[in-house]
Amino acid sequence: MERERVRQPEARPAFTSHYEAMNKRMEAELEEDKKYWDKAVTKAADTKLVFSARRGARVAMMTGMFAAVKSKPLDGRVAQILPGSHTSTHKHSYETMMFITEGMGYSIVGGKRYNWAERDCLYIPPNVWHQHWNRDADKPAGYFSITNAPLIQSMRLLEMEDIGDAPEHPDEKAEETYYEQELAKAQEILNDRADTPIIRKWRTVNLKLNERGAKSSYVIDPNMFKTGGIDMAMNMLPPGGYMMSHRHGGGALIYIVEGKGYTLIDGVKHEWEKGDLIWVSHWCWHQHFNRDLENPAVYIRNVEGTWALKNLMAPLVSGAAEHRNDGPDALGIVWPEEGEHAHDHPGGED
Numbered sequence: 635m636e637r638e639r640v641r642q643p644e645a646r647p648a649f650t651s652h653y654e655a656m657n658k659r660m661e662a663e664l665e666e667d668k669k670y671w672d673k674a675v676t677k678a679a680d681t682k683l684v685f686s687a688r689r690g691a692r693v694a695m696m697t698g699m700f701a702a703v704k705s706k707p708l709d710g711r712v713a714q715i716l717p718g719s720h721t722s723t724h725k726h727s728y729e730t731m732m733f734i735t736e737g738m739g740y741s742i743v744g745g746k747r748y749n750w751a752e753r754d755c756l757y758i759p760p761n762v763w764h765q766h767w768n769r770d771a772d773k774p775a776g777y778f779s780i781t782n783a784p785l786i787q788s789m790r791l792l793e794m795e796d797i798g799d800a801p802e803h804p805d806e807k808a809e810e811t812y813y814e815q816e817l818a819k820a821q822e823i824l825n826d827r828a829d830t831p832i833i834r835k836w837r838t839v840n841l842k843l844n845e846r847g848a849k850s851s852y853v854i855d856p857n858m859f860k861t862g863g864i865d866m867a868m869n870m871l872p873p874g875g876y877m878m879s880h881r882h883g884g885g886a887l888i889y890i891v892e893g894k895g896y897t898l899i900d901g902v903k904h905e906w907e908k909g910d911l912i913w914v915s916h917w918c919w920h921q922h923f924n925r926d927l928e929n930p931a932v933y934i935r936n937v938e939g940t941w942a943l944k945n946l947m948a949p950l951v952s953g954a955a956e957h958r959n960d961g962p963d964a965l966g967i968v969w970p971e972e973g974e975h976a977h978d979h980p981g982g983e984d
């Protein structure tokens with residue numbers, strides 16, 4: 635170290651900085667998630683399909699925002715279209731992957747028709763109009779779908795529009811399902827998003843000492859502004875001071891507002907001064923130092939909040955899968971003969 639260490643305060647101060655607020659928020663989310671850790675199985679037998687007049691189909695959410703198990707970032711749903719019937723036409727800002735569980739029919743996706751039958755799969759892109767039809771006049775058609783609606787909702791980007799055309803079914807008792815709730819939620823988010831504060835005046839920002847040894851405050855706080863999960867905080871380093879080395883999920887962009895100093899990123903020193911922008915990669919140790927012995931250094935940091943979701947999820951889908959053959963010998967099993975037309979189904983090639 636080329637200069638004197640900053641003297642530590644005698645008594646530990648009470649921290650109320652943005653850092654503490656951020657940690658409290660993350661702890662609360664973890665506590666919420668823990669409620670569902672032991673609810674591994676959602677039984678088909680407990681999943682009641684209920685007729686939605688808006689959707690024109692029987693629907694149920696198995697896990698997700700309107701189910702008992704609030705899975706994130708994906709949810710699982712099931713639906714059944716009555717014989718010879720069809721759903722409403724709708725679109726939404728989340729993606730859907732469908733697996734046909736019974737029957738035969740077709741979907742109109744972005745104006746094009748796609749025929750399907752049991753075990754076919756469909757991908758419905760975000761914000762594309764779609765509608766599902768049951769071609770069989772006697773049997774219901776059903777599908778299971780996975781969507782990323784909870785992820786989109788958590789970023790407050792849920793949008794959904796239903797333009798109707800669902801036929802009435804005099805035999806079906808229509809009830810409020812997750813579908814009506816989901817439409818209402820999308821509308822609520824849309825209204826709420828437009829209702830956000832737009833400006834944070836500098837005179838209202840109050841920098842407070844935090845646990846890393848800097849003074850800091852949110853300037854755009856997701857609690858105050860209705861952002862999709864991004865936030866901006868201001869940090870101040872004392873003259874000749876530094877903050878503790880730390881790392882976090884999601885990279886960070888750090889813009890130097892005033893002062894001059896350097897940052898250790900994974901042990902490598904990077905000099906900076908007013909107007910510079912530093913990028914710190916995901917989960918990389920870093921520490922900021924103020925070189926100026928007379929004046930504080932000030933910077934704004936933007937953790938890649940929304941992108942953090944993508945970065946944090948990347949390890950889950952990268953790396954090779956491994957297996958162990960330490961139980962009964964899986965490769966020694968004798969398989970029954972498979973019929974020649976095992977994969978034929980009435981849907982044909984579409």
Ligand SMILES: [Fe+2]
Binds near residue numbers: 724725726730758
């Ligand atoms: Fe849909």
Ligand SMILES: [Fe+2]
Binds near residue numbers: 881882886920
């Ligand atoms: Fe950081």
